[in-house]
Amino acid sequence: MFDMLLQGAGLVASLSTLALVGAGLIIGLLVGALPGLGPLMGIILLLPYAITFPPVQAMGFLIAIYVGGSCGGAISAILLRIPGTPLAAATLFDGYPMAQNGRAADAIGIAISASALGGAFGGLILILFSPSLAAFAAGFGPPEYALLAITGLTAIAAVSDQSMLKGLIAGTAGLLLATAGTDEFTAAERFTFGLFELSDGFNIVAIVVGLFAISEMSNLLTGDDLLERPNLAIARPGFRTVMLVLTRWPNLLRSSTIGACVGALPGAGGVISSFTAYAVAKTFAKSEERYGEGAEGGIVASESANNATAGGALVPTLALGIPGDAATAVLIGVLLILGIFPGPTLFAQHSDIVGGIFLVYMLANIALFVVGILMTPLFVYVLRLRKVVLIPTVLLMCAIGTYAVGSSVFDLWVMFAFGLVGLVLRAGGYPLAPMVIGVILGPLLENNVRRTLLLSHDGLRIFVERPVSATLLFINVALLLCVAFFTLRRLFAERQSALVEEKA
Numbered sequence: 001m002f003d004m005l006l007q008g009a010g011l012v013a014s015l016s017t018l019a020l021v022g023a024g025l026i027i028g029l030l031v032g033a034l035p036g037l038g039p040l041m042g043i044i045l046l047l048p049y050a051i052t053f054p055p056v057q058a059m060g061f062l063i064a065i066y067v068g069g070s071c072g073g074a075i076s077a078i079l080l081r082i083p084g085t086p087l088a089a090a091t092l093f094d095g096y097p098m099a100q101n102g103r104a105a106d107a108i109g110i111a112i113s114a115s116a117l118g119g120a121f122g123g124l125i126l127i128l129f130s131p132s133l134a135a136f137a138a139g140f141g142p143p144e145y146a147l148l149a150i151t152g153l154t155a156i157a158a159v160s161d162q163s164m165l166k167g168l169i170a171g172t173a174g175l176l177l178a179t180a181g182t183d184e185f186t187a188a189e190r191f192t193f194g195l196f197e198l199s200d201g202f203n204i205v206a207i208v209v210g211l212f213a214i215s216e217m218s219n220l221l222t223g224d225d226l227l228e229r230p231n232l233a234i235a236r237p238g239f240r241t242v243m244l245v246l247t248r249w250p251n252l253l254r255s256s257t258i259g260a261c262v263g264a265l266p267g268a269g270g271v272i273s274s275f276t277a278y279a280v281a282k283t284f285a286k287s288e289e290r291y292g293e294g295a296e297g298g299i300v301a302s303e304s305a306n307n308a309t310a311g312g313a314l315v316p317t318l319a320l321g322i323p324g325d326a327a328t329a330v331l332i333g334v335l336l337i338l339g340i341f342p343g344p345t346l347f348a349q350h351s352d353i354v355g356g357i358f359l360v361y362m363l364a365n366i367a368l369f370v371v372g373i374l375m376t377p378l379f380v381y382v383l384r385l386r387k388v389v390l391i392p393t394v395l396l397m398c399a400i401g402t403y404a405v406g407s408s409v410f411d412l413w414v415m416f417a418f419g420l421v422g423l424v425l426r427a428g429g430y431p432l433a434p435m436v437i438g439v440i441l442g443p444l445l446e447n448n449v450r451r452t453l454l455l456s457h458d459g460l461r462i463f464v465e466r467p468v469s470a471t472l473l474f475i476n477v478a479l480l481l482c483v484a485f486f487t488l489r490r491l492f493a494e495r496q497s498a499l500v501e502e503k504a
Contacts, residue, residue, distance in 0.1 A: 002372065003351070003355075003357065004131065004347075004351045004352075004354055004355035004358070005127070005355045005358060006353075006355070007200070007351055007352035007353020007354070007355045008352055008354065008356035008357070008358060008359050009355070009356075009359060010352065011056040011352055011353070011355075011356040011360045012056060012060070012356050012360055012363070013055075017056065017057050017060055017360065018363075020053065020057050020060055020061040020064070021060045021061065021064045021360055021363055021364055021367060022064075022367060022371065023064075024046075024060065024061040024062065024063070024064025024065045024068065024364070024446035025064045025065075025067065025068040025364060025367055025368055025371050025372075026068070026220050026371060026375065027042055027064075027068065028042050028064055028065035028066065028067060028068020028069040028070075028071075028072060028373070029068040029069070029071065029072040029075075029372060029375070029379055030042075030068075030072065030379060030382055031045070031065070031069050031072065031253075032068060032070065032071060032072020032073045032074075032075075032088075033072040033075040033076050033379045033382065033383055034076070034382065034383070034385075034390070035071065037069075037216075038069055038073065038087075039065060039066050039067075039068070039069025039070050039072075039087075039327055040064040040069075040070045040326050041212060041213060041216065041328050041331070042066075042068075042211055043062050043065050043066060043069075043327055043331070044208050044213055044216050044330060045209070045213055045397055045398065045401065046062065046065060046213050046395065046401070047062070047063065047205055047208065047209070047330065047334060047401070048205050048209070048400075048401030048402055048404050048412065049401055049404070050062050050334065051205070051334060051337050051338060052404070054203070055335070055338050055340055055350075055356075056353055056356035056357065056360065058338060059331070059334070059335070059353075059356075059357050059360065060357075060360030060364070060438065061364075061367075062330075062331060062334060063310075063314075063331070063357070063360055063361050063364055064308055064360070064364040064367075066327055066331075066370060067119055067307065067310055067361070067364040067365055067368055068364070068371075068372075070087055070115065070119075070306055070307050070309070070310055071111065071112060071115035071116075071119075071303065071307055071368060071372060072089030072379065073087050073089045073091070074088045074095060074111035074112075074115070074299070074303055075108055075111070075376065075379050075380065075496070076088075077091045077092035077095055077096065078091065078092065078095035078096060078098070078099050078104060078107045078108055078111065078381055079099055079104060079108075079235065079380065079383065087274060088274075088303075088306070088307040089274070089275070090240070090274045090275050090277075090278040090298075090301075090302035091111060091274070091298075091299055091302045091303055093278065093291070093292050093298055093302075094107075094291065094292065094293070094294050094295045094296070094297075094298030094299050094330060095107045095108075095111065095298075095299050097292070097293050097294035098294040098296075098299075100294075101294055103294070104235045105235045105236055105237045105238070105376075106237065106241055106244065106296075107299060108237045108376055109233055109237030109238060109239075109240075109241025109242075110244050110245055110296055110299045110300060110303075110371060111243075111299050111303045112237065112241075112303075112368065112369060112372035112373055112376075113241050113242040113244070113245040113369060113373075114245045114252065114299060114300045114303040114307075115303045115304065115306075115307040115365075115368060115372075116307070116365050116366065116368040116369035116372070117242075117245060117246075117252060117256070117304060117369075118252070118255065118256040118259055118303065118304030118305060118306075118307040118308040119307035119308060119310060119311060119364075119365035119368065120362060120365045120366065121256035121257075121259075121260065121304070121308050121311070122256065122259060122260045122263065122307065122308035122309065122310055122312055122365075123251075123311045123313020123358070123361050123362045123365055124259040124311075125264075125311050125312055125315065126310075126311045126312070126315055126318075126358060126361060127358050127362075128313050129315055130314070130315045130318050130319040130347075130354075131319075131354075131443040132407045133315065133316075133320065134318070134319040134320075134343070134344045134346070134347035134348075135344070135347070137319065137320055137343065137344045139468075140343075140344065140468065141452075141455075141467040142448040142449075142451035142452040142455060143448075143452045143455075143462055143463050143466055144466070144469050144472060145343075145444065145448040146445060146448035146449045146452055146463075147463065147469055147472035147473055147476060148321065148322060148472065149319055149441045149444045149445035149448065150445065150476050151322055151476055151479070152172065152321070152322040152323060152437065152441050153437065153441055153445070154439070154443070154476065154479045154480065157211075162485050163429060163430075163431070164483070166428070166429060166430045166431065167430075167431050167434045168433040168434070169342075169430065170425065170430050170431055170432070170435045170438070171434035171435065171437060171438040172435060172438065173435055173438065174318070174434060174435035174436060174438020174439040174440075174442065175438040175439075175441075175442040175445070176438075176442075177202055177207070177435070177439050177442070178201070178438065178439050178440075178441075178443055178446070179191060179440025179442065179446070180192065180198055180201045180202055181198060181200050181201030181202075182198060182199050182200065183200075184447060185447075185450060195410075197408065197410040197411075198300060198313060202407065202414060203282075203402075203408070203411045203414060204336075204337065204439060204440070205337070205349065205401075205402055205411070205413070206402050206411040206412070206414040206415040206418065207405070207415075207418050207435075207439060208330060208333070208436055209398050209401065209402050209418075209436060210414065210415040210416060210417065210418025210419040210420075210421070210422060211416050211418050211419070211421065211422040211425075211432050211435065211436065212217045212422065212432060213394065213398045213419075214398060214415060214416065214418070214419025214422065215247050215396070215419050215420075215421075215422025215423045215425075215426055215432075216422075217391050217394050217395055217398075218419065218423055219423070219426060220387055220391055221391060223387065225387065226386065226387045226388045226391075227287050227386055227388055228386065228387075229279070229340065229384050229385075230388050234377045234380050234381070235376055235377070235380055236376065236377060237373050237376055238371070238373070239373055241373075242369070245297055245300055245304075248296065248297050248300050251281050251284075251297050251300050251301055251304075252300055252304050252470070254277070254280065254284075255277035255279070255280070255281060255300065255301040255302075255304045255305040255308070256304045256305065256308040257304060257308075258273055258276055258280065258305050258308075259273040259274070259277060259304065259305035259307065259308030259309040259312065260308045260309070260311055260312035260313060262305075262309055262312065263308065263309035263310065263311065263312025263313040263314075264312040264313065264315045264316060264339070271429050272306070272433065273305040273306060273309045274301075274302040274303075274305045274306040274309075275302075276305070277301040277302060277305030278298060278301045278305075279300045280301070281297055281298065281300070281301035282298070282301075285297055292385065307365070309325075309367075310327075310361075311361065313325050313328045314328060314331075314357075314361065315343060317331060317332060318342055318346060318347075318354065319342075319343065319344070319347070320342075320343055320355065321341065321342040321343040321344060321444065323440070326433035326436065326437070329433070329436055329440055330436065332435075332440055333440050336440070340353065348414035361365045398415065399412060399415075400483075402415045
């Protein structure tokens with residue numbers, strides 16, 4: 001582990017890497033603070049530019065956006081009572097009352113300090129556990145990778161919001177989209193419709209930008225608040241707010257642990273961890289702390305948990321190639337675009353890059369404290385932007401970035417086409433993240449299933465003949481049964497609630 005970090009230090013110790021991490025943090029805090037955007041959107045918008053850099057710089061840039069975006073939502077939650085991202089929804093319970101009591105600067109300072117400390121804790125979990133997990137997975141063959149891809153696909157259940165069926169339909173569509181292009185085994189073209197531009201399949205950047213960014217901006221255009229400018233006073237938090245967080249160190253440590261553990265579960269995400277940590281903190285709190293009325297401990301719990309989730313989510317992402325959430329699914333796509341395959345191979349062949357990613361993640365969290373405290377007045381100023389200015393700016397960035405990837409006009413048409421697809425899916429209540437997970441994990445699943453069947457002399461029995469693959473198969477079956485159980489229980493509860501309302 002120390003050798004890995006030393007090798008990575010050589011890649012991180014450059015002015016350009018430090019500048020990219022700083023820029024990523026500022027962008028992440030901005031997109032996190034602006035309601036409707038968030039860290040995923042920030043990563044997607046800057047993805048076309050990031051892939052022009054070497055791997056560690058590109059990942060440092062995007063991870064910094066991920067870290068900053070996970071924290072930035074707290075600013076609008078505290079000042080506007082509108083969480084910039086769902087990650088900060090639990091923060092407004094106590095952050096907004098603190099702002100109403102004239103302590104907006106303290107609330108923002110506590111949120112930034114707790115986010116930085118929680119994120120650093122998640123980074124320690126990442127550094128300590130991901131090499132061991134990757135070493136264990138080093139003996140995996142095609143059957144194990146095929147089953148790991150299925151494990152990753154179970155994340156669809158967690159990102160499907162309230163409709164499992166619609167999530168599965170979107171995920172299946174993503175798997176089908178991944179089959180377009182040239183077959184790696186036979187060199188035959190599939191679903192290219194005679195178009196040369198599709199011989200390598202759809203450009204993942206065009207798909208992701210179209211689905212999320214274009215459809216989101218088009219959706220914002222339908223609002224009636226395009227010309228409104230929020231009236232906000234400038235808040236200037238101080239560095240002393242870190243002491244307000246450290247005096248609540250049991251809450252900080254407990255919430256960060258919850259965040260890191262939840263983040264390591266595929267598909268769980270920061271929303272679950274922040275609400276869970278808030279609920280646990282409220283349970284252990286003394287009555288005089290008055291959670292829900294401006295308790296500092298409430299902000300510490302939710303913000304430390306949601307930023308620690310980012311470190312936890314990167315553990316399966318880097319060690320196994322399984323996304324922890326939608327943002328890490330896109331980060332896997334970035335590594336694949338750069339010709340690097342996440343998983344045990346990454347740790348065995350590119351230990352310097354792994355060490356570099358560890359270090360840029362820790363650096364981003366340390367810098368978050370300084371940059372966040374110093375630049376809060378700028379983020380408050382940006383919150384005053386009218387949407388009529390913001391939307392065309394984002395659309396222009398999408399078009400320039402997507403075209404720059406391959407200098408292809410065809411990719412622009414793909415981007416706009418998937419923007420239309422995204423609008424249709426949103427209108428129908430279909431989640432978008434399952435389609436991206438399907439597109440990214442589709443090739444991994446298909447290629448390893450086919451390799452497994454070529455190796456096997458007894459068909460599918462190879463999956464139960466190997467101890468590790470049999471264990472993974474058992475885990476997958478258990479996960480699917482859990483998903484089915486909780487889905488049925490939710491549907492039953494909804495039906496019971498509807499019956500009670502009818503009787504009332």
